[in-house]
Amino acid sequence: MTQTSRRGLLALGALAALGWATKPQSALGAISVQQTNVETDETLISIFLRGGADGLSLVAPVGDDDYYRQRPTLALGSPQHSRIGSPTIDLNGYFALHPALAVLHPYFQSNQLALIHACGSGDQTRSHFEAMATMERGLYQDERPAGGWLARHLATSPGNSHSPLRAVAFGGLIPETLRGASDATALESLDQVKLLSPFGPSSMGIEHTLQRMYNSQSTEPALAEAGRESLSVLNKLRGIDTDHYKPANGAKYPTDDFGRGLSLVACLMKSGVGLEAACLDHGSYDTHVAQGASTGYLAALLTSLSTSLDAFIKDLGPVRWSKTTIVVLSEFGRRLAENSGAGTDHGRGGVMMVLGGQGIAGGKVHGQWPGLAANSLDGPGDLRVTTDYRNVLAEVLKHKFDNTRTADIFPGLQYQPVGVAI
Amino acid sequence: MKLGRREAIQLGMGAVIGVSMTGCESLEQRFTKPVLPTTPWVPTSMASPEARLLNRIGFGPNPSDLATVRSMGASNYIEQQLNPDGIAEPAILTYRVRSLNDTLSADPGILFDIDDRVLVATLRQATTLRAVYSKKQLFERMVNFWTDHFNIYEGKGEGPQLKVIDDRETIRKHAFGKFRDLLGASARSAAMLGYLDNRINEKRHPNENYAREVMELHTLGVNGGYTQNDVQEVARCLTGWTTQTHWHRAAFSFNPSMHDNGKKTVLGVTIPTGGGISDGEHVLDMLASHPSTAGHISRKLCRFFLGDTSDVLIDRVAAEFRRTDGDIKATLRPILSSPQLMSGPPQFKRPFDYIVSALRAVNADTDGGPGIQTSLEQLGQPLFGWPRPDGFPEKTQPWMGNMLGRWNVALSLASGQISNTHVDLDELVRSGGSSNRSGTEVLSEIILGGDGNSAKSILTAADAMRPVAEQTAILLMSPAFQYR
Numbered sequence: 035m036t037q038t039s040r041r042g043l044l045a046l047g048a049l050a051a052l053g054w055a056t057k058p059q060s061a062l063g064a065i066s067v068q069q070t071n072v073e074t075d076e077t078l079i080s081i082f083l084r085g086g087a088d089g090l091s092l093v094a095p096v097g098d099d100d101y102y103r104q105r106p107t108l109a110l111g112s113p114q115h116s117r118i119g120s121p122t123i124d125l126n127g128y129f130a131l132h133p134a135l136a137v138l139h140p141y142f143q144s145n146q147l148a149l150i151h152a153c154g155s156g157d158q159t160r161s162h163f164e165a166m167a168t169m170e171r172g173l174y175q176d177e178r179p180a181g182g183w184l185a186r187h188l189a190t191s192p193g194n195s196h197s198p199l200r201a202v203a204f205g206g207l208i209p210e211t212l213r214g215a216s217d218a219t220a221l222e223s224l225d226q227v228k229l230l231s232p233f234g235p236s237s238m239g240i241e242h243t244l245q246r247m248y249n250s251q252s253t254e255p256a257l258a259e260a261g262r263e264s265l266s267v268l269n270k271l272r273g274i275d276t277d278h279y280k281p282a283n284g285a286k287y288p289t290d291d292f293g294r295g296l297s298l299v300a301c302l303m304k305s306g307v308g309l310e311a312a313c314l315d316h317g318s319y320d321t322h323v324a325q326g327a328s329t330g331y332l333a334a335l336l337t338s339l340s341t342s343l344d345a346f347i348k349d350l351g352p353v354r355w356s357k358t359t360i361v362v363l364s365e366f367g368r369r370l371a372e373n374s375g376a377g378t379d380h381g382r383g384g385v386m387m388v389l390g391g392q393g394i395a396g397g398k399v400h401g402q403w404p405g406l407a408a409n410s411l412d413g414p415g416d417l418r419v420t421t422d423y424r425n426v427l428a429e430v431l432k433h434k435f436d437n438t439r440t441a442d443i444f445p446g447l448q449y450q451p452v453g454v455a456i
Numbered sequence: 457m458k459l460g461r462r463e464a465i466q467l468g469m470g471a472v473i474g475v476s477m478t479g480c481e482s483l484e485q486r487f488t489k490p491v492l493p494t495t496p497w498v499p500t501s502m503a504s505p506e507a508r509l510l511n512r513i514g515f516g517p518n519p520s521d522l523a524t525v526r527s528m529g530a531s532n533y534i535e536q537q538l539n540p541d542g543i544a545e546p547a548i549l550t551y552r553v554r555s556l557n558d559t560l561s562a563d564p565g566i567l568f569d570i571d572d573r574v575l576v577a578t579l580r581q582a583t584t585l586r587a588v589y590s591k592k593q594l595f596e597r598m599v600n601f602w603t604d605h606f607n608i609y610e611g612k613g614e615g616p617q618l619k620v621i622d623d624r625e626t627i628r629k630h631a632f633g634k635f636r637d638l639l640g641a642s643a644r645s646a647a648m649l650g651y652l653d654n655r656i657n658e659k660r661h662p663n664e665n666y667a668r669e670v671m672e673l674h675t676l677g678v679n680g681g682y683t684q685n686d687v688q689e690v691a692r693c694l695t696g697w698t699t700q701t702h703w704h705r706a707a708f709s710f711n712p713s714m715h716d717n718g719k720k721t722v723l724g725v726t727i728p729t730g731g732g733i734s735d736g737e738h739v740l741d742m743l744a745s746h747p748s749t750a751g752h753i754s755r756k757l758c759r760f761f762l763g764d765t766s767d768v769l770i771d772r773v774a775a776e777f778r779r780t781d782g783d784i785k786a787t788l789r790p791i792l793s794s795p796q797l798m799s800g801p802p803q804f805k806r807p808f809d810y811i812v813s814a815l816r817a818v819n820a821d822t823d824g825g826p827g828i829q830t831s832l833e834q835l836g837q838p839l840f841g842w843p844r845p846d847g848f849p850e851k852t853q854p855w856m857g858n859m860l861g862r863w864n865v866a867l868s869l870a871s872g873q874i875s876n877t878h879v880d881l882d883e884l885v886r887s888g889g890s891s892n893r894s895g896t897e898v899l900s901e902i903i904l905g906g907d908g909n910s911a912k913s914i915l916t917a918a919d920a921m922r923p924v925a926e927q928t929a930i931l932l933m934s935p936a937f938q939y940r
Contacts, residue, residue, distance in 0.1 A: 206836015
């Protein structure tokens with residue numbers, strides 16, 4: 035945690051906002067000048083790989099012969115099993131990183147990227163929607179309705195900034211992960227954060243009318259909250275000119291939705307608006323057909339993922355990056371055996387990633403590897419789950435965000451250290 | 457209409473180019489404005505059951521439908537909505553959809569020669585126009601319901617071409633028919649076969665994607681009593697259900713050499729060896745008639761029309777579904793005759809509902825084209841653009857993350873700044889007015905469904921002094937208008 039008090043943070047945010055209001059043209063120039071002065075709290079970025087990412091391709095068990103037996107066309111190469119296309123990147127002699135994730139390897143080498151294999155929830159339905167709901171709610175199995183785990187973290191977090199931009203989801207919708215966080219905002223892009231004034235000067239006061247309508251006693255509380263929240267976001271971002279946002283340190287984001295989303299996260303972080311958590315989706319990873327190996331569909335997705343993350347980290351710069359943690363998860367991994375469409379069906383255990391500028395036990399593939407022999411597999415032939423994904427999240431929240439209220443965030447979890455955060 | 461491929465393509469392009477030609481109004485457009493009723497349409501009482509009814513079963517009130525409900529009475533209107541064949545469509549819809557239909561009704565082979573973006577834009581435009589202008593409001597709501605239930609993502613593969621066919625041959629054809637026919641059409645739809653990969657499901661390595669979703673989403677529901685083993689067995693039953701090739705790849709085909717002819721067990725029932733294509737039909741029969749399916753569909757329908765409802769009502773609807781062998785219109789009757797239709801809690805509008813209801817409320821003259829579609833995209837609901845097979849969320853909470861987009865739609869619409877979308881508010885107020893009603897009251901009543909009290913609480917005396925367009929924007933931005 036930083037030394038900045040909550041009050042100090044708010045004041046800084048307000049000052050920054052004031053500066054932009056008077057100098058709208060150079061809004062982000064102002065940010066980059068102030069870069070080292072604007073203190074923000076630790077920020078958590080949660081990235082959900084939608085559709086069930088194939089952990090066996092992200093971090094390939096190239097030391098396991100069963101991997102090659104069950105994946106005649108989809109397995110990635112190793113020194114023993116050569117394949118056409120770019121070689122994998124050796125991690126520890128047994129596991130290798132997908133070549134499309136190569137730009138993340140330096141973070142692994144400098145202990146800023148931790149990988150957790152055979153990780154997942156207890157969901158046995160192998161249904162996207164059940165498994166996503168379970169994971170986004172922070173449950174092991176979908177045994178009860180609940181809000182999102184990130185919403186509960188924010189509600190119990192000591193670093194509550196009360197900013198309307200405390201928690202942001204990129205896209206048109208609020209994901210289940212943030213369900214119940216009344217201060218969560220969905221942003222498609224920052225340039226949409228404005229209220230049109232098509233009536234010219236006579237439309238003065240429409241914002242006041244909105245305030246009045248959405249503060250009315252007769253307005254349903256959830257909608258009243260949403261309306262007030264939107265108006266505060268409007269206030270907070272007034273004058274920020276996102277069209278002229280220039281990533282720092284030569285960072286180049288891919289031009290896809292995900293790259294744009296992460297650049298907006300960076301923009302908000304630099305703007306000092308009190309951002310504590312951001313949710314982004316990536317995918318679809320539902321590779322039933324033509325998944326590809328070192329090149330192809332999945333490889334293209336992973337390139338988008340890794341180059342965006344790399345650009346984001348560079349753009350933040352070392353100071354801000356040291357106070358940032360990224361968790362990457364997916365609802366399940368995929369079946370060991372490939373199917374007839376050169377793809378893979380829904381499985382169980384997958385890979386989780388934790389990236390951070392500081393305090394991450396990176397450079398290691400964590401978790402207990404259950405193996406790929408027929409008698410070690412789960413159900414129809416899936417990698418077993420040996421690490422409850424919630425232990426990883428709980429540990430990150432505990433060590434990096436000073437939130438020890440594990441039992442409130444992950445009901446029913448008997449926390450067991452994984453060793454990813456220190 | 458017989459068309460050469462080249463002509464069809466040109467027509468398709470024309471439809472799209474036509475909408476971007478602002479200021480170049482055709483004669484046809486000039487004579488097909490949205491019609492205002494000649495008799496006063498403003499509800500006589502301040503709390504209007506007519507507006508409520510149109511909000512619940514359709515996309516919200518517009519002046520002409522309000523007048524219709526008033527003159528024929530609610531129960532006759534519902535009955536008419538359930539038997540829409542005789543309902544005449546307004547000229548504006550007929551003319552505007554006609555040029556789009558030249559593209560949308562083209563032969564499958566021809567569709568493959570039309571640009572993806574043109575096809576998606578055309579389908580979105582036609583869908584929006586029908587929701588806004590069709591007199592068959594209940595039917596269009598059901599099209600909306602089944603489009604989500606049997607979701608197809610236009611962004612996968614040949615989604616644009618195949619969804620156009622799926623829209624007309626699966627969804628619109630069976631939206632009011634028998635559930636088993638709808639399910640069967642969907643199972644054989646090239647769009648679904650491609651989207652959920654059954655096209656490549658074959659005996660050596662079955663692909664489970666469709667087999668799982670057909671049970672989880674389309675029929676039984678996730679807790680409907682099937683297991684992972686059932687998923688694998690259903691996948692085996694559906695091996696060989698694929699599409700034809702090349703020019704005919706939009707057509708269903710059963711390929712016996714891909715089919716697993718071994719014995720299977722699905723939901724405890726043995727399916728003997730050698731069944732061929734009948735294995736899949738057998739599975740669809742079992743799923744369509746399974747009690748869990750009746751429950752799952754009924755629960756979704758109740759939520760769609762009434763919001764959260766009692767299990768008692770859901771059970772009654774499910775019983776009707778079973779009794780009538782999945783007759784969709786019969787299943788709707790207990791929902792439409794339930795007291796909750798009029799008295800249940802209001803439901804938060806999804807973006808499509810919000811925009812369509814706003815266009816209807818102000819009697820807008822719109823082409824339903826890019827101006828509207830861009831707004832839908834910004835609000836998170838690009839039509840046919842939901843990538844996951846569960847359809848756009850029905851829950852309220854995901855849509856409440858940012859109200860600014862909706863407010864901007866209201867501001868742009870009321871100020872006439874959405875392209876090819878015009879509102880004549882003075883005429884609207886005049887047509888609905890009577891000597892003792894102010895413009896403010898008339899607007900409040902149509903936009904807020906005739907609830908005079910909430911109108912008073914929304915527009916202060918100062919607001920009532922604003923120009924009519926600003927008042928309209930404020931009412932469309934109000935909390936009350938976010939609900940149906």
